[in-house]
Amino acid sequence: MVVNFNKKFLNGKYISKILSAYDYAIKYLKIPCSDLEINVNFVRSDEIRELNYKFRSKDAETDVLSFPSLLEEGKTDMQLITDKLTKENFQGDINFENGCIFLGDICICKKVAFANAKKYGTKKLREIVYMALHGFLHLVGFDHMKDEDKKIMRKAEEEILKYIDLERK
Numbered sequence: 001m002v003v004n005f006n007k008k009f010l011n012g013k014y015i016s017k018i019l020s021a022y023d024y025a026i027k028y029l030k031i032p033c034s035d036l037e038i039n040v041n042f043v044r045s046d047e048i049r050e051l052n053y054k055f056r057s058k059d060a061e062t063d064v065l066s067f068p069s070l071l072e073e074g075k076t077d078m079q080l081i082t083d084k085l086t087k088e089n090f091q092g093d094i095n096f097e098n099g100c101i102f103l104g105d106i107c108i109c110k111k112v113a114f115a116n117a118k119k120y121g122t123k124k125l126r127e128i129v130y131m132a133l134h135g136f137l138h139l140v141g142f143d144h145m146k147d148e149d150k151k152i153m154r155k156a157e158e159e160i161l162k163y164i165d166l167e168r169k
Helices: 012-028 045-056 110-120 124-139 147-163
Strands: 002-005 036-043 064-068 100-109
Touching: 002 012, 012 036, 012 124, 012 147, 036 045, 036 124, 045 064, 045 100, 045 110, 064 124, 100 110, 100 124, 110 124, 124 147
Parallel strands: 002 036, 036 100
Antiparallel strands: 064 100
């Protein structure tokens, strides 16, 4: 898996834990292809607010936004593509430079994530990795619009975070 981080990132321990979460997520979700690419961008609170307004019509800061490249726009029901993620199914979405299927972009606001860590009594590392994982799950079709879908998404998040020793305590 190729993960492109922007320059505004934290340090190596965050990167390695995010990569561990993604590696295990691929196994946990039984995604048939590990040649995947995503961009993870860390943005300021004013930037995430602007993106949230532009794409979701919500004039507020948020912790994470995902911009999937493979999902149908406007779809409101959970549309998992985990079992369909093969190069044969997404030939037009392969980055010719690295041979990976491009899943999309994730934007994380460190300020909001760190405030969440304080609010929920968790470590900053856990919140950042949680946001990165949450974003990844959105890129492969998870959502939390319905209670049933939210339970499925939360279960996947907690199982993956537990595996990499970042479960909520």
